Amino acid sequence: MTVERMWILNCGWIGVENSLLMYREGFGQRQVIPVTANLVQTDEGYFLFDSGLNVAAVTDPEGALGAKAATLVDLDEGHGILAHLESLHIDVGDVRWLANSHLHWDHTGGNSHLTGAQMLVQREELRFALEPDAFVSAIFLRQQYGLPEAPTVVEGDYVVTDGLGLINTRGHTPGHQSLIVRLPSGRSALCAGDAAYLQANVDQAWPPGNAWSMPDAYRSLRRIAFLRDFARTELLVGHDPALWERTGPRVREIR
Numbered sequence: 001m002t003v004e005r006m007w008i009l010n011c012g013w014i015g016v017e018n019s020l021l022m023y024r025e026g027f028g029q030r031q032v033i034p035v036t037a038n039l040v041q042t043d044e045g046y047f048l049f050d051s052g053l054n055v056a057a058v059t060d061p062e063g064a065l066g067a068k069a070a071t072l073v074d075l076d077e078g079h080g081i082l083a084h085l086e087s088l089h090i091d092v093g094d095v096r097w098l099a100n101s102h103l104h105w106d107h108t109g110g111n112s113h114l115t116g117a118q119m120l121v122q123r124e125e126l127r128f129a130l131e132p133d134a135f136v137s138a139i140f141l142r143q144q145y146g147l148p149e150a151p152t153v154v155e156g157d158y159v160v161t162d163g164l165g166l167i168n169t170r171g172h173t174p175g176h177q178s179l180i181v182r183l184p185s186g187r188s189a190l191c192a193g194d195a196a197y198l199q200a201n202v203d204q205a206w207p208p209g210n211a212w213s214m215p216d217a218y219r220s221l222r223r224i225a226f227l228r229d230f231a232r233t234e235l236l237v238g239h240d241p242a243l244w245e246r247t248g249p250r251v252r253e254i255r
Contacts, residue, residue, distance in 0.1 A: 003163040005041040006181055006189065008236060008243070009084045010034055010250040011052025013074035014106065021197045021239070023209040032073050032246075035106050036238035037081065038191045039088070040164060040181055045096030047164060048081070048117065049179045049191055050238070051110030054144055055080035067138065068105050078250065081110030087251060092116075099166060100145065101193025102173040103129040108145040119151040120166065125175025126153060128212075136173075136212060169195035169224065171217030172208065178224065180233065181254075188233040189254050195220045197239040202228065 012035050018026025021033070038049040054064050055077050061069035077083055085092055098117040100107050102125055111119075132140045158166045163182035170176050172194040179191040195217070197208045202225050211217035228235045236254070237243070 002184070003040055003042055003181055004184060006183060006254040007039045007088065008191075008238075008252050008254060009037045009039060009052065009081075010079065010244055011037050011081070011084075011109070012055075012072070012076075012079040013246065014053075014071040015073045016071060019209045021208055022200065023207050023211075023214070025206075025209075031241070033197070033239045033241055034244045035079075036243070037084075037107075037110070038179060038236070038238075039084070039090075040179075042096075042161060042164065044161070046090060046094055047097040047099070047160065048095050048114065049099055050101055050107045050193065051081050051098070051114065053079060053106055054109030055083075057109075065105065065141070068141070074246065082113055084251060097160060099160075099177065099179070101178060101191070101195075102176045103145045104139045104173070104194070105141040105144060107193070108141070111145045120154055120158070120160065121151045122168070122170075122175030122177050123153050123155050124170065125173060125177075126151065128174045133212075136210075167223075167227075169193065169220035171195065171211050171213050171215075171220045173212050176220070178220075180227070183255065185255055187255075188231060189236055190224065190227055190233045191236045191238065192224055193238065195224060196235075196237050199235070199237050199240055199242065202235060202237070 018029040037052045040047040057064035095117045099120040156168045166177045169178045181189045207217040
């Protein structure tokens with residue numbers, strides 16, 4: 001099995017405090033950031049990494065997201081996973097695998113549409129999402145991630161198929177994972193998830209501000225930086241506004 005194509009998808013925009021993006025920096029300052037997902041085509045099906053925001057919030061924000069609805073800045077039906085798949089002429093039933101970097105509300109909004117996919121989840125993330133610690137429980141919306149009866153539970157680094165793997169980047173959550181892809185060009189790409197919100201997190205070895213474990217988050221940043229620099233891997237940092245123009249295309253192919 002080989003990787004044939006890869007895309008990054010813009011799934012909407014939310015507003016957060018800067019101190020969420022860079023630990024202990026920018027208190028009281030707000031920044032608008034994108035929410036993204038990544039789609040990989042292989043010769044045996046599609047792999048989706050994260051599923052973006054829940055577009056049910058377009059018509060019923062509080063009903064879909066509760067208090068998190070207050071963070072929405074720009075969201076319409078076209079930001080949804082189903083719309084993205086349709087724009088690429090891909091049937092949702094052709095998505096063979098689904099892996100979320102972690103199970104926070106802004107990474108699982110489209111999971112309910114992908115019940116036919118094999119879900120890959122880290123054991124620690126599964127345990128934590130079902131019984132999260134009280135201080136972070138509000139960012140897990142269990143009704144969104146709709147865990148199947150028998151998800152594929154993985155532990156640590158995991159090879160999905162040739163050229164496609166998950167790496168353990170715990171810290172933001174106990175079972176956070178990032179995606180590494182070997183592209184047809186021979187280059188590699190690494191989708192950081194929330195191990196890094198911004199390119200600056202990696203460049204400065206400065207974690208985001210809402211890590212479950214700051215020491216683990218720091219170690220994961222160093223690991224990502226090593227893969228980027230030593231293996232010359234292209235780093236895709238999904239919440240970095242520099243990735244997108246608000247009025248630009250919502251789908252970009254990574255070559």
